[in-house]
Each structure stands twice: as C-alpha cells, then as structure tokens.
Amino acid sequence: MRLRRSHLICCAASKEKMAAHLSYGRVNLNILREAARKELREFLDKCAGSKAIVWDEYLTGPFGLIAQYSLLKEHEVEKMFTLKNGRLPPADVKNIIFFVRPRLELMDIIADNITSEDRHHSSRDFHILFVPRRSMLCEQRLKEQGVLASFINIDEYILDLIPYDGDLLSMEYESAFRECYLENDQTSLYHTAKGLMTLQALYGTIPQIYGKGECARLVANMMLRMKREFAGSQNQILPVFDTLLLLDRNVDLLTPLATQLTYEGLIDEIYGISNGYVKLPPEKFAQKKQGEGSKDLPTEPKKLQLNSAEELYAEIRDKNFNAVGAALSKKAKIISAAFEERHNAKTVGEIKQFVSQLPHMQAARSSLANHTSIAELIKDITTSEAFFDNLTVEQEFMTGVDTDKVNTYIEDCIAQKDPLIKILRLVCMQSVCNNGLKHKVMDYYKREILQTYGYEHMLTLNNLEKAGLLKPQTGSRNNYPTIRKTLKLWMEDANEQNPNDISYVYSGYSPLSIRLTQILARPGWRSIEEVLKMLPGPHFEERQQLPSGLHKKRQQGENRTTLVFFLGGVTYAEIAALRFLSQVEDSGMEYVIATTKLINGTTWIKSLMDRPESPTQ
C-alpha cells in the first residue's frame, strides 16, 4: 500500500516537471515549446465552444511533446478520435477539428467523413488544422470533393522543430531522408529552413553557418533567401547560438548502420524509442506488484518516458552500456545509504527533514528499479553470441578488414533467414566501408537476398543504390581508409568506462559526423580540406550580418554554442558523442542538436524499403 502511494507521488511529480527538463540546457528550449503551445491555444480558441479533435494518427506522437491532453481539455476539447473512413463517431460537440498532415489521401478520408455526416440535425462546425503547413493541393482536393465550403477555419500549425529534450530538437519528419535522396523532393528542406527561421526569430540570428552536403547547401540558400524576405524588422534578440552546422546524412552513411553501444542507443536499437517513449516487455517489471500476489503477470507492454527530466537516466543514457552496470550499482548504494539515514534521525526536526526528502528518494528508487530491469533485458541480448558475432563483423568492416570479399557471416545469416534489415545493414556497411562493392560481390549479395527474401525486394535494393548506401565500385581507389585515418574514425583503445574520446559510443568507432563537428570547432575544416573533398556534396561557410549592438561580448572562458542540424536523421549514439564533447572541459563549445528525425539503422533502412516487412519475420 505504501509503495503504491509513493508511486502516485512520483507520477504527480514527474507530470509537473513535464517540460522542466527543456529548460535545463544551455539554451532554454522551453521558449520554443511555449511558443508552440501558445499558437495551439490561439487556434483552439478561434473555434468557440466544445470541440472534438480528429487526429491524423501520425501526429499524436509529436503533439504529445508539445501539449498534453490537459491543455486541450482546458480549451474545451471533449473528445478525440482517430481519422478513418466512414461516419464520425457521435459526439455532442459544437466543433469538429481535423488535425492532419497535408496529404491527399487524408483529404479523401476527411471528405468521406463530411459527406457521411447527417446533414439534418447536425449543426457542427468543421475546421482543419494543417500540420506543419497548409497546402494548395490539399485544398484543391477538398474542393474537388465538394467539401471545402464546409470548413469554417482552414489554418496551419507550423510545427517544424519540436523540443525533444533539453538540448535536442526534432522535426519528427520520418520520410525526410527518403524524400531528399530517393525522390528528389525538397519539401523537408523547405520545412527545415522555415523551422530554422522560427528558431532564429526566438533565439536571435545565428551569425555563422557552416555546412557539408547538397541538402545542407540548399537549406542554407533557402535560409538566406528567407532572411532577405522576412528581414523587415531586424531581429533584436541577442543571439543564443554562435554557429549553425548543417550536415547531410549522406555525408556520413556509415554511422547509423553501426549498432549503437550507448545505453540509450541500445534501448533504441532493441526496443525502439518513439517520440520519447519506449515500450518494453512487461515480465521484468512484474515484481512491482509484490503485495498483491504475483499470479497475474502484466501482459501490456510497459511504457516508459525517457528524457533528462529523470535524473538517473540523464546520468546513464549516454554511457557505453558496459559502464552502465557500475553506474547503477553505485547509484543503488547511494540510495540505500540515503534510506539508512532514517535510523540516524533522532530529533523531530531530523525526522521531518528525512520525510520531506522521501518523495524524491522514492522516485529515485523506482527509477533505479526501472533501469536495472531495462539493463538486464539489454544484457541478455548483448551477451548473446549472435550479438557478438554481428558486432565483430561490423567492427571488421569499420577497420577495413576484408571488405572486398563476400563475407561468410552475412552469407550464413542469409542462409539462416535472419531479419532482412539486419542483412541490409551489414551489406550496406560493407559497401560504404569499401567505397562500393565489386560487381561480382554486389550481384552475389543481391541474388542471395532476392532468392531468400523474395524478388519484390529488388525495389528496395534499387533504393539503397540510389541513396548511395549500396554501390558498385567504380574505377576510383577505395578512399575509406584515408578518411578513416585522417579523421581517426577507429580508436583501438576506446575507454568505455571513463571515455576520453567520442569513440566510446561505438566501442572503438568514432562517428564520422561528430568528428567533422569536432574538427570544425578545433582546429577548423581547413585542416581536413582533402577529406572533405572525398565526402559527397559541397562544404561551405556563410555569415549572417548582425545588427550592430547585438555582437556578443564574450566573457573570458564562456563557452560558444553550436547548433548541429542533421538533415536526414541522427542516432542516439551521435547525440551522446556530442553531449560528451559539450562536457569536455576545455572544448569551449556546447552543442544543441537538431534533426529531421531520430533514427537508428533499422528505422532508417526501413524508411528506404519499398515493401517494408515487419522485422520479426
């Protein structure tokens, strides 16, 4: 009984802090969240009276990061439905609001909803809120369907960059990489540029822009153009960011393919983190219900929110998994020592003080229990032979061992019909580490894959080729070893427990993207001109003029802040590496990370597949 109550307290406490973690970082990202919330409230208030929201399901995740149901409720949202064909469920409300992405197929569903509405006794008002932008095309489609006139409000909710954590912004734009590199569609870049403009409106003009890659160039161009067009009232905010670095994902195709070895990275690799939540198998969390008899094990997956609001998680998320065990046991000792304190509490005052700390301690204890369980779950996997074999091959590739031959392990995995995505990750990795595969090798892999998993995957293979993940070797020399050596991508003696280099996040491999970031800060890209030329796309530098008076007078020892924008996605391990760099004492640079979407090798490859299969198959 006592336990349960404390659980409740910890829930209440965590809800209160819901967004507090956003303001902990160097840059207070809560401002952005508040701006987004304000706009949402304003739209809701535009539709007077009770409301029901019909959700494009995809949007519920990202919206959860901006506003909880309580906010909607305050503005008279009484019901929520998921957008689907047919008649809308009954709801005694004045307004029906559709929250949708601007997609034509969704317009058809909305039209269907509206035409099946009972016209006689329905006096409900309809509204559409397009996220993130309204589109002429969609309105045209609604017009063709003859329902455009039914809408009282058609508005857009510009939700480009969503604050995800204290130092992390994501657009949650899943298809960005695919659109840019496969479909030649720059919509996501346009939204990126718009998002960066919004950011600058709130946090000041970013005086320096660096970039590498085609898309980075395009985004920078759009930004500069937009700056000229909005310019108008000169932004009078003291700039928070000193530098913006735009990086194309295709500059570093290797990193996401490798298995992440940080705690958070592994949680994402194994269970998948979506919009800040992870669903875990419930068995390990069962002991919670001690007091009530352990007969009924929970069957629902355990859903946990993961962000830096949780003290323990903030501490261990970016550690190499091999260092997590030690951190957890250290924490356990501290907590039990804290609980032991009660025996020392003699006077009423001491007891009172102890009790006042109780909620915090209990929250810490339940957090510890959760993470111990998660760590156990992960350990079961990381200690398996399959995981070890896979990692060995990855590391062989990354160090350039036998990348030009057909790899037996891959062959065996295909024969064993291991999940296709795993195979694709490995094959792509080999290709990237060998600057393309020999014709014979590539055709062999392709035939093996097609014969085993079905010919329909030809389209997927085509896509991977188009994206450059899989490519036939051309005449030129394999330049990967040069890149590896110059950028020190492989560190033989990576220290997992007390890291001294970013290579700890992959137990040896230092993510290329982060090396580029690190070198940009010191000593500068001029030192690696040669390598930059080998990587795809142009590299560039732009300056944005600041109004006089806004030039920062830097205090001695004050850190500079760089916003690193990953176009096409970023992995948790890369984020961990950047956080590591922020913490290195003499680096003088702090990083805030922005991206189109948080990815890992699996979700990334999946987004490029044409007939994605479930990974369990």
Added chain:
Amino acid sequence: MAFITASWNPLGDAFYRKTDLYEMSWSLRDGLRDSLVAAAPYGGPIALLREPQRRSPSSRPQLEIYSASGGTIASFPWKSGPVVQLGWTVSDELLCIQEDGTVLIYDLFGSFKRHFSMGQEVVQSQVMEAKVFHSPYGTGIAIVTSSSRFTLATNIDDLKLRRLPEVPGLQGKPSCWVVLTQDRQTKVLLSNGPELFILDNTSCTVVCPPGLSPQDGNIVHMSVSFSYKYLALLTDSGHLWTAFLLHPFNLEFTCLPRCRRPKSQQPSVVLMWDRLLLVVGVCNETIQYPIEDPCVLVGEMDGVRIISSSNQELLQEVPLVCQDIFKIASMAPGALLLEAHREYEKSSQKADEYLREIKEQSMLGEAVRQCVEAAGHEYDTNTQKSLMRAASFGKCFLTDFSPDQFVTTCRELRVLNAVRDSSVGLPLTHTQFKQLTLQVLIDRLVYRQFYPLAIEVCRYLKIPDYQGVSRVLKHWASCKVQQKDLTDDAIARAVCMKVGDSPGVSYSDIAAKAYECGRAELAIKLLDFEARSGEQVPLLLKMKRSQLALSKAVESGDTDLGECFTGRSQPLQTGFCKLQEQETLKDLYNQDDDHQELANYYVTASYREKRLEGRLSLLQSAVDEYNKAKNEFAVKTTEDEMRLLRFQRKLDDEKGAGLLGLSLQVTMETLLSLGLHKQAEQLYKDFRVPDKRYWWLKLKSLAEKEEWDELEKFSKSKKSPIGYLAFVEVCIKCNNKYEAKKYVSKVTPEQKVKAHLAVGDLEGAADAAIERRNEAEIGAVLSRCSASNSLVIERLNRARAAIAKK
C-alpha cells in the same frame, strides 16, 4: 520673447491666440469669393472650385488643388456636372458631390479614381445641400434633396445608402443641419424655423433643448464640434446657444458645466461674418477680430485654421502650460526656469536665485516638464529653442530624471518643423500630430510624394526599416515604374539602386504594379531582384512566362508551388505526382525516357496485380525497360522471378502446394518439407543457388523432419561447404545429442572445442583445447566447468600455466 503674450486675448479665464501659419503661396485672382472651398483637417489639402454655378459651356469652372500652404498640386477644368459640395476623405481623396447625386472621387493629384451615386431618386429631385463627415468608420456623405429627403452613406468605401424618414412640415431644404456621429450611430440634426428635429434611420423626433425657447427665434446656424461633443445653435434673434452633448441622440443637453481651470479647456464658438470674426465663450465674453477678406474656417481638434486669400492663421486657446509659463508675472516653476536660464545666458547671478526658488519648492522636475511640454505647443522655432534650452539647463540640476520626454519632444519638433515648412505644407500642431500618429504622417508624406523627406524622417526617428524606410521605398518604386518617359532599363536600374536589398521591400509587388501599367518587360526585370522565389511564381504565371516561373518554383523548394504547373519540371513534378496519381508518374517517366524508373514502376504495379497473367505481362514490360536501361542484373532477376512464378503455378496446379508468391528459398523449403526433393533439387540447379545456402536449407529441413538417416547420407554426399559444426549445432537444436555426436569428429580442428562443448563433452573439449594450446579456448572450456569436474579443471589450469610460461 517678451511679446509672446501680445497676440493673446483673454476670454473668461482663458486666453486665445492667433498664430501665423503661412503667407499663402497661391495667387487667387478673385480671392475666395464665389468659390466652393474644401480644406481637410490635420493640415490637409485645399480644393477650390471657381464659380461652380456658372453654367455656360464655353467657360468651364476650374478645379484646383493646393497644399495647406497654398502650393499648387493640381489644376484642371471641371468637365462634369454642377458640383454642390467638395470634401476630403480621411485618406486625402477629394469628393465632388454633383447636383444629380453622383459623387466623383479624385486623388490628391487630380486623377480620377472612381464614382458612385447617392441613389436613383436623387437624380430627379437633385441635391440641395451635401455634407461630408468623418466617423470612426471612415468618411461619410449626407445629402438633402429638393424634396426634403435626407440620404446618408456612413462609409464611402463600403457604400450603404440609407434614406432617412420624412421630416414633417419641411418644405425645401431645412434652415440648417448637421450630421452627428457617436457610438456607431449616425443621425442628422436639423432645424426648420424655430423647431429642432433629430432624424435617424427609422424616425424623426422633435427635440426641445432646455433654455432655448421658441421666442428666441428661428435657428439659422448650427455647428457641432470636431469631437462631436459640443453643439452650438444661432438664432435669427442673435441668441447663441451652446450645449455639451452627453448623449447626442437622446439630446440630453446638460448645461455646460462651469469648467474651472485647470480641469479642462473650455469650449468656445467661433462665428464669422463678412468682416468680423467673433469668439464667444461660455462666460458670455467675446473676442473680436476684424477680417478684410472672405475667409474659410477649418475646424481642427485643438483650434480653427483661418484661411484667407493671402494668409493662413491658427486660432486656438493658448494651451494651459503655455499660459503658465508666459503669462505676465507667472510664478509657475516653468516660468521661473525660463527666467533662470535667460539670466544664466546673461551670466547673471540671478539665475541662481531663480533656480534656488524652484528648488526650494522641489519643483525643478515639474519645471523641466513644463518647458518641454510648452515647447511642443509653440509654433515659432525660436520660442521652441529657448524653452528646450531652459529645460536642458534645468535638467543639469536633476539626478534620476528620465530624459525620454525631452528627447522625444526634440525629435518630434524637428519632424514637425520640417513638415510645417511651406514647401511641404502640413501645418500640424503637436496635439494633432499625436492624434494622427507618426505612421499616418509618413503615409501622408509618401502620398504627397515627399519621398526623401519621408525617408529622412524614418531614419531620424529610427523607425524599424520594415515599417519605415522600406515602406517608403516601396511606394516610391511603385510610383517610379509608372513614369512613362523612362526606359525599362533606366527604371529597373534606378529602382534597384535605391531599393537595393532593403528588407521587406517586395520586388514582386513593384513588378506587379509595372505589369498593371502594361510594362511586362520591366516587370520581369524587377522580378529578378525578388528574393522570394515563391513570390515570383504567381506573377510570372499571370504573365504567361511559365518556363521562367517553373524554374523559380523549383528554386524555392516549396513543393506546394508545384500546384501551379501541369508539365515539364522533373524534381518538382515527381514530388508532386507522388502525391497525386501513379499513372501521371508513369507518363512522366515515359516522357523523360527514364527506363530504369519506368521499369521500377512496372515492378511495383505487378505486385498490385492479382492475376498471374497480368503480373507476368507487367514483369515482361519491366524486363523490356530494364533492357533499355542496360541493367543486366535487373533483367536477369526479373526473368528469374517470372520463371519462379510459372514454376510455382505449375506445382500448385499439380500438387496443390500453395507456393505462388513465396520466395525461392521458402519455395525450396516448402518443397523439402513436402518431401518433393526432386523438385527442390531442380530449383537449386536452375537458379544456381549457392551450395552453402542449399546445404543449410537441406540440413535444417531434414533435421526438423527428424530424417536422421537421410541427413547422414546427405552429409556424406560430398564435402560439406558449410563445415560440420553446423550439423552438430542443428542436431542439438533438435534435441538429438546422439546424432550430433556423429558429426563431432568431422569438424575442423579450429571448431573442435566448440563442437565438443555443444554436445556437452567437457573432456573432449578440454583435450582439443589443450592440444591446440589455445588460451582463449581453454578459458572457454573452463567457464563451462562446474565444481564436479575438478580433474578437468586441474588439467586445463596446468596447460594454461604451461602456455603462459612460454
């Protein structure tokens, strides 16, 4: 300086003064006699129509427009019908109300803008009188016709005519009338002889103001104040009656309160006769000013401008603060400070005495404030200067005094002095300027085409570019493109040079203006400067330059702009078609001869096709396209796929195996599990399946079916390409240790330890490990040992020690 009060005239407690504004720069031959004159408030322009009633077609009356200082802006002969009334709108447009009820609107420069009518019935009955009035909604017009009916339009920009009800007993036009507007309502107050009526949308009510009896005679004039707060009536018996309109429409007249200074300024009425101007206050005193010339009075919010043919004056009550300072023998702090400063300039020690006096009352702050405020109200720059200097002097003796008021007033005065200059001719008082706001002042400057001055003002007052300089430049450019005497190139160059990269100036707007004036080439030249590609597109499309528009749309990156197009562009189109129709996409690939993508399209389509024949024919199309794309691998693979499909169908038909759509591997698997070894073998050969994979497949399949003899036979059929550890492991997986052991001996030495461990043979594993002298392997075995295997452990440890020694 000492004579400032010379022009003051006392009226009750208050003083009135006349300030010279301008010597009018016009030269009017006949003065203002016989002319219709309309002058706009806030120092607005003056319109003049000579002899409007002269009807001889040979000499048309001349319509002239002047600035407030008399500078000619426009002049042209009036060619339309007889004009009853002229008036100005709030946005400085000239309204000419004709006898037939037509209202013509001209801009400040005399170019015709549009016209509208005050109703059909007016055409017959003719307009007798008309009035232009201003309300919060804009500019309105009221007319009365010869049939004694009133028609109202409260806002000419959103024209809604309202015909007011009939007034009982009224013949012809009323003796006098005014339009009242307050609280969203507009009504007409009129008199017919001694009677007073109020006329609204639905009714006509008689009103009897208290204190005005019918004996006082017929009402011959009435006037309402600028703010619609005060009303004055004049009867033919010479009685002047004024009232404070609390609620104008119920006409609850309250007697004018005896306002005492300094609470509020008192209302007064200005009456003008041919040769006399009379200011009448509530206190029943009057001031008389003789006049020589016919004049026009223009009511302002804080005074009356008197325009005669030769000069212009402002008649106003002296603002309280000026009275305080300049009144003879005033002891107000401001007055003392001014005096102190004057003495200081004379290097007299009296300055100190005055200052001390102010400071003793701790009124220095107040004194500075008074001087600054008074400076704002003064028209003469020397007076302004001496007041500001005094204020600045006083400020030196103050700490913690906010300089804001001082600085703003300085700046505003400079701007006001600049626009008051007779070359500009905007005689605004400080109070009017505050009411008008800076934004509007800049707009007015722009409208009058004083671009350089407007820009200077913006820069001087540090208005953000977006609302300031940029806006002025935009107007300038829009005006510039209409200059017909310049070439496209010259204009584009001039515009670009001036506007440059000024933020917030939309070149596309300027271009649109140029296009409107029929200068398409100029428009395109200007569009090139537009930063927002997105903005260029719609205009370019309107101009039918789709090719150019297309490239701009691509540049903008906004896919949504693709909406505008129906052909050609690749990147934009694919993104766009992806949203729309698959079919369109196909046509597009076809057009572009993109065989690879076209083939992929067919492959995708084949998966949507349910019938096998359809599927095969689509795949055949894909093969053809892949061939054209010279993608040999894809050709081969697709052909394989078709072969497999045919094979599967055949077997499905023969054996009901349910294979269609399975992958090759799964097909073989299924065949083996069905015992159709021969067919599986055939596929293995036909599709050149690598031995390794086939061996794995067969191994697993046999083990799963527990056909151990078959398995053994198979293992001996030739040397296993996958080694024999696989056999061991698969057997163990199927829980058959006995079978597994059979294969341990065949395993290569490197895998021996693993194999032994897999079957649980620790001894064997230890032997193998020791034999190979491999420390890692010894460790692996050790980790599997439990306490009961002490013998083995001992051997292993010994071996390890031996290795270590070396």
